[in-house]
Amino acid sequence: MTRLTEIVMMNILQELKEIVGDRVSASPGEMCCYAGDASQVVGLPDFVVRPESTGQVSRILRLCSEHLIPAVARGAGTGLAGGCSPVRGGIVLDMSGMNRILEIDIENQQAIVEPGVIAEKLNSALKPYGFFFPPDPGSLAMCTIGGMISYNSSGMRSVKYGTVRNYVLDLEVVLADGRVIHTGKKVLKSSAGYDLTRLFVGSEGTLGIITRAGLKIAPMPRTRKLVLACFDEAENAGRTVIRIFSSGITPSACEILDRTTLQVLKLCDPMPAIPEDGDVILFEVDGTESSTSEAVRQISEICQPTAKSVRIADGPEMDGIWAARRLVGAAISRLDPMKTRIYMGEDVGVPIKEIPALIKKVQQIAAKLDIPAMKYGHIGDGNLHVALFIDVMNKEQWEKLLLAADKIHRAAMELGGTVSSEHGIGLARAEYLPEQVGTEAFSVMQSIKKALDPKGILNPGKMGL
Amino acid sequence: MNLDLRAINQCVRCGSCRTFCPVFEESGWESANTRGRIMILKALTCGLQPDSQVLDSLNTCTTCGICTENCPAGVNPPEMIESARRQLVSLGKMTRQQADLSRNILASGNTFAESSDRLSWLTDRSLLTKKADYVYFVGCMNSYRYTETAANTFALLHRFGATILPKELCCGSPLLRTGFDARRFVDENCRQIAETGARTVITGCAGCYTTLKKSYPQDFRVQSVPEFLALHISQLDIAQLDLTVTYHDPCHLGRHNQIYEQPRRVIEAICRLKEMKTSGKAARCCGGGGGVRAGYKDLSLQMARKRLEDVPDGVDYIVASCPLCIRNLRDAGAGEKVIDLVDLVAMAVR
Numbered sequence: 001m002t003r004l005t006e007i008v009m010m011n012i013l014q015e016l017k018e019i020v021g022d023r024v025s026a027s028p029g030e031m032c033c034y035a036g037d038a039s040q041v042v043g044l045p046d047f048v049v050r051p052e053s054t055g056q057v058s059r060i061l062r063l064c065s066e067h068l069i070p071a072v073a074r075g076a077g078t079g080l081a082g083g084c085s086p087v088r089g090g091i092v093l094d095m096s097g098m099n100r101i102l103e104i105d106i107e108n109q110q111a112i113v114e115p116g117v118i119a120e121k122l123n124s125a126l127k128p129y130g131f132f133f134p135p136d137p138g139s140l141a142m143c144t145i146g147g148m149i150s151y152n153s154s155g156m157r158s159v160k161y162g163t164v165r166n167y168v169l170d171l172e173v174v175l176a177d178g179r180v181i182h183t184g185k186k187v188l189k190s191s192a193g194y195d196l197t198r199l200f201v202g203s204e205g206t207l208g209i210i211t212r213a214g215l216k217i218a219p220m221p222r223t224r225k226l227v228l229a230c231f232d233e234a235e236n237a238g239r240t241v242i243r244i245f246s247s248g249i250t251p252s253a254c255e256i257l258d259r260t261t262l263q264v265l266k267l268c269d270p271m272p273a274i275p276e277d278g279d280v281i282l283f284e285v286d287g288t289e290s291s292t293s294e295a296v297r298q299i300s301e302i303c304q305p306t307a308k309s310v311r312i313a314d315g316p317e318m319d320g321i322w323a324a325r326r327l328v329g330a331a332i333s334r335l336d337p338m339k340t341r342i343y344m345g346e347d348v349g350v351p352i353k354e355i356p357a358l359i360k361k362v363q364q365i366a367a368k369l370d371i372p373a374m375k376y377g378h379i380g381d382g383n384l385h386v387a388l389f390i391d392v393m394n395k396e397q398w399e400k401l402l403l404a405a406d407k408i409h410r411a412a413m414e415l416g417g418t419v420s421s422e423h424g425i426g427l428a429r430a431e432y433l434p435e436q437v438g439t440e441a442f443s444v445m446q447s448i449k450k451a452l453d454p455k456g457i458l459n460p461g462k463m464g465l
Numbered sequence: 466m467n468l469d470l471r472a473i474n475q476c477v478r479c480g481s482c483r484t485f486c487p488v489f490e491e492s493g494w495e496s497a498n499t500r501g502r503i504m505i506l507k508a509l510t511c512g513l514q515p516d517s518q519v520l521d522s523l524n525t526c527t528t529c530g531i532c533t534e535n536c537p538a539g540v541n542p543p544e545m546i547e548s549a550r551r552q553l554v555s556l557g558k559m560t561r562q563q564a565d566l567s568r569n570i571l572a573s574g575n576t577f578a579e580s581s582d583r584l585s586w587l588t589d590r591s592l593l594t595k596k597a598d599y600v601y602f603v604g605c606m607n608s609y610r611y612t613e614t615a616a617n618t619f620a621l622l623h624r625f626g627a628t629i630l631p632k633e634l635c636c637g638s639p640l641l642r643t644g645f646d647a648r649r650f651v652d653e654n655c656r657q658i659a660e661t662g663a664r665t666v667i668t669g670c671a672g673c674y675t676t677l678k679k680s681y682p683q684d685f686r687v688q689s690v691p692e693f694l695a696l697h698i699s700q701l702d703i704a705q706l707d708l709t710v711t712y713h714d715p716c717h718l719g720r721h722n723q724i725y726e727q728p729r730r731v732i733e734a735i736c737r738l739k740e741m742k743t744s745g746k747a748a749r750c751c752g753g754g755g756g757v758r759a760g761y762k763d764l765s766l767q768m769a770r771k772r773l774e775d776v777p778d779g780v781d782y783i784v785a786s787c788p789l790c791i792r793n794l795r796d797a798g799a800g801e802k803v804i805d806l807v808d809l810v811a812m813a814v815r
């Protein structure tokens with residue numbers, strides 16, 4: 001695919017205007033705003049459109065298909081892998097304007113939404129019914145359901161509730177040539193043919209553009225409680241987590257915050273109440289009053305022998321801790337305004353048993369390269385977020401960062417893990433995919449891509465496809 | 466362009482501000498959002514030409530500061546945006562509305578290009594003393610549009626020994642917010658303030674307040690009317706009113722200067738207060754600041770209408786302490802239901 005010539009550009013702009021009216025832009029400033037997400041992957045689009053209906057998306061994709069123009073779907077652009085970055089130019093479809101909650105069907109425990117709905121807004125709408133959409137990324141307040149589905153996002157509560165994949169029942173998808181399909185039915189389970197729904201979950205806009213989603217929702221637990229256990233060493237904390245899980249307890253969240261993370265949290269406003277100094281594990285349990293009290297007791301008991309301190313929090317204190325935890329990854333420059341957090345090597349995951357080994361390796365990598373690394377994340381499902389932060393105007397520090405990120409990715413793979421637990425592959429991690437899944441499995445992915453997008457117009461370059 | 470790259474790089478592009486920016490909520494385009502504006506600033510340092518779309522992106526920021534309040538990385542976007550506006554103006558890059566606004570203010574000394582007397586509302590000029598402890602800085606809005614509020618404010622402040630500058634000029638806020646130089650106005654107002662011998666300047670306009678406090682030499686103390694009233698309310702003979710009101714936090718009093726509690730103290734001394742759906746640090750912007758009302762009236766009023774959705778049921782008045790907010794909320798449909806804090810106090814003073 002080559003860059004468009006000026007005359008073709010004019011014609012395409014005209015056609016796009018006919019489809020979406022004034023919801024199209026080609027102005028250089030606007031194109032800069034759509035160059036990427038929170039990762040370092042960037043590329044300038046030729047046009048940005050903000051469709052409002054499936055019909056419009058279908059017409060746009062037909063146009064793209066006809067003229068071999070790359071089409072890149074975008075939600076809120078909060079991704080961390082460059083999934084929505086138009087690295088080969090073309091048209092960015094900003095789906096955040098398709099943001100209607102079409103139906104809340106409590107009897108069937110489902111919600112039907114357009115892809116641009118913000119996850120937190122869906123939860124606000126479900127709250128009066130006592131229901132919620134469980135996957136809860138830290139970016140809950142700003143990311144879209146379409147983006148979450150396309151990355152198979154997850155969050156703090158996935159250790160108990162699973163990832164987005166567990167909650168998608170049906171998708172309306174516009175295929176590369178403009179055809180519109182449904183992948184499922186409005187039923188909680190189905191055993192009918194290939195599981196196309198699951199194929200599209202996590203496909204990062206490379207197979208089709210999602211225009212509607214039928215989601216399973218869950219009743220909200222009556223109570224939540226939090227155990228804060230503080231340890232001298234992160235590795236020690238990791239071992240305690242394994243013991244908790246082995247004893248048969250499933251917390252609703254299990255997060256690690258290392259010393260640096262605690263320092264950052266202490267600089268946030270409002271400051272959450274975590275006076276501890278060490279490496280902290282937050283265990284949240286949910287359920288009824290009596291079941292949570294019992295789980296809290298058991299967790300505290302298991303932590304006692306190895307922890308420096310153990311305490312329990314609930315209510316507004318717990319809410320404050322979670323609110324600050326959600327965005328801590330972006331808050332690191334509060335520690336040193338000369339440094340910026342760069343999302344690279346930030347989402348590795350390993351089998352839970354290997355967590356202590358992963359933590360150790362990350363510490364060694366950071367120490368050897370003399371690059372500061374904050375560690376936090378969903379330790380309960382083996383997912384460690386490593387926050388590397390550097391002075392972005394310093395070339396040497398950039399080089400160290402790239403090296404550290406590469407080593408962290410490889411360390412996770414060596415431990416039988418993944419380069420991404422929830423943030424996706426995009427372009428940022430594309431080079432590792434064949435190695436992680438194996439060349440044969442990767443060639444199956446290539447075949448699927450070829451079957452659904454023979455001209456290669458959908459998000460070209462992503463996932464190495 | 467020579468912008469502060471350090472400040473720009475502090476933004477991690479997390480997109481949290483998409484949830485907060487009131488302009489983005491109306492527009493939906495990334496360039497109308499805090500993060501988009503910062504990406505445009507970065508692109509300007511790499512050669513992006515400041516065309517009209519770029520100017521619109523930067524000029525539609527109301528400088529409400531809700532992004533600063535919520536940015537996890539501690540970025541201060543309105544400061545960066547204002548600095549870029551200044552540089553663009555110095556390079557001659559501005560919208561027609563910007564050019565008109567500055568020409569009018571510079572020629573007339575006020576935001577309305579009025580040639581009439583700024584003190585026409587003052588019936589008894591003998592109340593103006595040459596020397597005083599306090600100067601009441603009236604501001605353009607109250608001088609020309611809400612003259613009754615100006616009269617009510619002066620009636621209260623005069624009891625404590627306040628005077629008014631004989632030839633007050635616009636404080637310079639609209640110029641400074643939109644990228645222009647306001648030194649001439651700053652110097653002239655300062656000269657007159659010094660002549661009165663006053664150590665404190667009191668203003669009832671949130672825009673004037675921020676400007677007097679942050680862009681003037683610190684030769685005098687600046688107080689907002691709510692701060693002054695909160696300190697002196699017990700000295701006024703106040704009757705309890707059987708009213709329920711709500712309070713709109715002007716961005717330039719609240720988030721920019723942390724004045725949240727004083728106006729509430731004054732209201733609660735008079736009547737019942739019922740908070741808006743978003744208030745204090747989280748208060749939604751009325752859409753009028755940062756030159757947006759002057760440059761993008763429709764957008765500005767759209768934001769004001771959103772703000773009115775925050776008004777709780779069963780209130781008699783929406784009280785604010787900034788004539789810019791009052792005008793925008795009134796024009797957005799709330800009409801005379803929106804009043805200045807001073808007008809509420811005036812109703813209660815026996």
Ligand SMILES: Cc1cc2nc3c(=O)[nH]c(=O)nc-3n(C[C@H](O)[C@H](O)[C@H](O)COP(=O)(O)OP(=O)(O)OC[C@H]3O[C@@H](n4cnc5c(N)ncnc54)[C@H](O)[C@@H]3O)c2cc1C
Pocket residue numbers: 037038072073074075076077078079080082083084095115136137138139142143144145146147148149150151152153154155156204205206208209210211326327329330422423459478479480
């Ligand atoms: C501070 C912060 C915290 C975060 N915390 C977490 C976390 O805890 N867990 C987690 O999983 N992620 C987290 N993320 C990453 C990110 O927010 C999520 O991956 C999120 O789901 C992305 O949603 P989005 O709407 O921003 O998608 P975008 O970034 O816009 O797009 C993501 C991908 O989805 C595709 N896409 C978007 N919409 C559609 C559509 N309608 N059809 C087809 N493809 C589409 C895009 O092409 C792209 O490949 C975090 C990010 C930040 C900045």
Ligand code: SF4
Pocket residue numbers: 330475476477478479480481482483499500503532535536537538539540542
């Ligand atoms: S919230 Fe702050 S760091 Fe995040 S995109 Fe907005 S300005 Fe940048």
Ligand code: SF4
Pocket residue numbers: 485486487488489498499502525526527528529530531532533542543
């Ligand atoms: S100051 Fe207000 S209007 Fe300006 S970018 Fe921030 S949130 Fe948006």
